[in-house]
Amino acid sequence: MSQILNLSHYWVFVLLLMIGFYAVLTRTNLVKKLLGLAIFQSAVFLLFISMGKIDGGTAPIILNDDWSQTFSSPLPQVLILTAIVVGISTLALGLAIVVRIKEAYGRIDDIDASSSEN
Amino acid sequence: MIEIIGIFLLCLTVITAIGVVRTTSLFAAVMLMGIFSLLMAAAFILLDAADVALTEAAVGAGISTVLMLSALALTGDRREKPSNRPRVLSLIVVVITAGTIFYATFDKPALGDPKAPIHQHVTPEYFAMTRQLIDIPNVVTAVLASFRGYDTFGEVLVVFTAGIGVLFLLGTGPTTRRRRQLSSARGLKHHQPLRIGGKVVIPFIILFAFYVQFHGEYSPGGGFQAGAIFAAAVILYGLLEGERRGLAVLPPQFLLYMSAGGALLFGGVGVACMLLGGNFLDYNVLANDSVTAQQLGILIIELGVGVTVAGVLLAIYHAFAARGVQ
Incomplete structure (x- = not known):
């Protein structure tokens, strides 16, 4: 039972990663592919944040100058915090490309097959 | 107790993610994605990452949903056309990859282990x-x-x-x-x-x-x-x-x-x-x-x-x- 609790976060990471991966592989709709990528990305966020957690710890913000408490690691939080904002910017870039593809080809499904017609 | 809540939240995120991929309505997929982000933010709080949770809630559940909806409005597509990609082949690839990473998780330090290298x-x-x-x-x-x-x-x-x-x-x-x-x-x-x-x-x-x-x-x-x-x-x-x-x-x-x-x-x-x-x-x-x-x-x-x-x-x-x- 404790083994399941200890590793459950990593298993959820694997599941989410694969759900996103499956969406990218099988969906032909470009918006859906981007949603798959976003899930994939969130899975990586979860992996990093899980690694920083420590038993009996609290958020790495020191209250009343009490440095003796147990704190979770701030480093993965820093990395992921910036990654989330970068993630939305790159997602917006992807969506902008999808909008332009729609304007140029008239559809965002199955672009591979339609490219030969134009 | 808090672990049980954490696992419950993570189960909900997995279910929501499956919903995002399975639904053919793009509108529903985008809204589910907003819920997914909010659940993720709650899970981050339980993992002591208050700053990350704040970012995820503001960006993931707020702005990203609005941007997705604007993009949907511009493309005019509400429903996803059925995909003709080979599903079985993709599933095999996914299962093999999942198995590999799953196998690797057994070498990871347990969640919250104070002896983990990061600490x-x-x-x-x-x-x-x-x-x-x-x-x-x-x-x-x-x-x-x-x-x-x-x-x-x-x-x-x-x-x-x-x-x-x-x-x-x-x-x-x-x-x-x-x-x-x-x-x-x-x-x-x-x-x-x-x-x-x-x-x-x-x-x-x-x-x-x-x-x-x-x-x-x-x-x-x-x-x-x-x-x-x-x-x-x-x-x-x-x-x-x-x-x-x-x-x-x-x-x-x-x-x-x-x-x-x-x-x-x-x-x-x-x-x-x-x-x-x-x-x-x-x-x-x-x-x-x-x-x-x-x-x-x-x-x-x-x-x-x-x-x-x-x-x-x-x-x-x-x-x-x-x-x-x-």
């Missing part, structure tokens, strides 16, 4: 250095803005570059003349309850954004979160009052100055440090007392981050919104 070298050192050199309560802000300042500067430039990319693809929004032609009937003006309720909330969202910005050293927050929250407030105003009045609050030209100005402010602090005889982004030389200098440097670069993030997110939103009018 041995880097983390204690960051705490000790923050206490000695910077002396601010929020260690996340200290690491983000000072110890890993280069990294953060890089991220800000990536955000700026992505914003520029979107503007190149979609245009910078309507010109002043075109803006006058935008119909004033757009937006949610005729939905009185939404409009009045929204108007009551907007000032408090903006106040909260400034609090998160300037109190980021003492509580969860900082430039990234504040920029996203501020952008969310202005986007909400634009949604309620129509694109024309939304653009009047902060014109596209001004947003461009904001995007570039914030990044320049960040880089400028780095150059100022060099001119004063220190290294790039080495704040110690900014004041006589090195601890005060560090705090001053962090305050200024966080402001730069906030201005850039708010400017880029708003510019992106207006680019999408204005494309629909043309």
Whole structure:
């Protein structure tokens, strides 16, 4: 039972990663592919944040100058915090490309097959 | 008990993710994605990552949903056409990859294990250095803005570059003349309850954004979160009052100055440090007392981050919104 609790976060990471991966592989709709990528990305966020957690710890913000408490690691939080904002910017870039593809080809499904017609 | 809640939340995220992939309605998929982000933010809180949860809630559940919906409105597709990709083959690939990573998880340290490598070298050192050199309560802000300042500067430039990319693809929004032609009937003006309720909330969202910005050293927050929250407030105003009045609050030209100005402010602090005889982004030389200098440097670069993030997110939103009018 404790083994399941200890590793459950990593298993959820694997599941989410694969759900996103499956969406990218099988969906032909470009918006859906981007949603798959976003899930994939969130899975990586979860992996990093899980690694920083420590038993009996609290958020790495020191209250009343009490440095003796147990704190979770701030480093993965820093990395992921910036990654989330970068993630939305790159997602917006992807969506902008999808909008332009729609304007140029008239559809965002199955672009591979339609490219030969134009 | 808290572990059970954590596992329950994570099960919900997995179910939501499956829902996102399985549904053929794109609208439903986008809304489920917003729920997914909110659940993720709750899970981050349980993992002691308050700053990350704040960012995920503001960006993932707020702004990203609005951007996705704008993109959907522009492409006009509501329903996904059935895919003809070979599902069995994809499933085999996915199962093999999942098996490999799953096998690797057994070598990972258990969740919360104090003996895990991450808690041995880097983390204690960051705490000790923050206490000695910077002396601010929020260690996340200290690491983000000072110890890993280069990294953060890089991220800000990536955000700026992505914003520029979107503007190149979609245009910078309507010109002043075109803006006058935008119909004033757009937006949610005729939905009185939404409009009045929204108007009551907007000032408090903006106040909260400034609090998160300037109190980021003492509580969860900082430039990234504040920029996203501020952008969310202005986007909400634009949604309620129509694109024309939304653009009047902060014109596209001004947003461009904001995007570039914030990044320049960040880089400028780095150059100022060099001119004063220190290294790039080495704040110690900014004041006589090195601890005060560090705090001053962090305050200024966080402001730069906030201005850039708010400017880029708003510019992106207006680019999408204005494309629909043309």
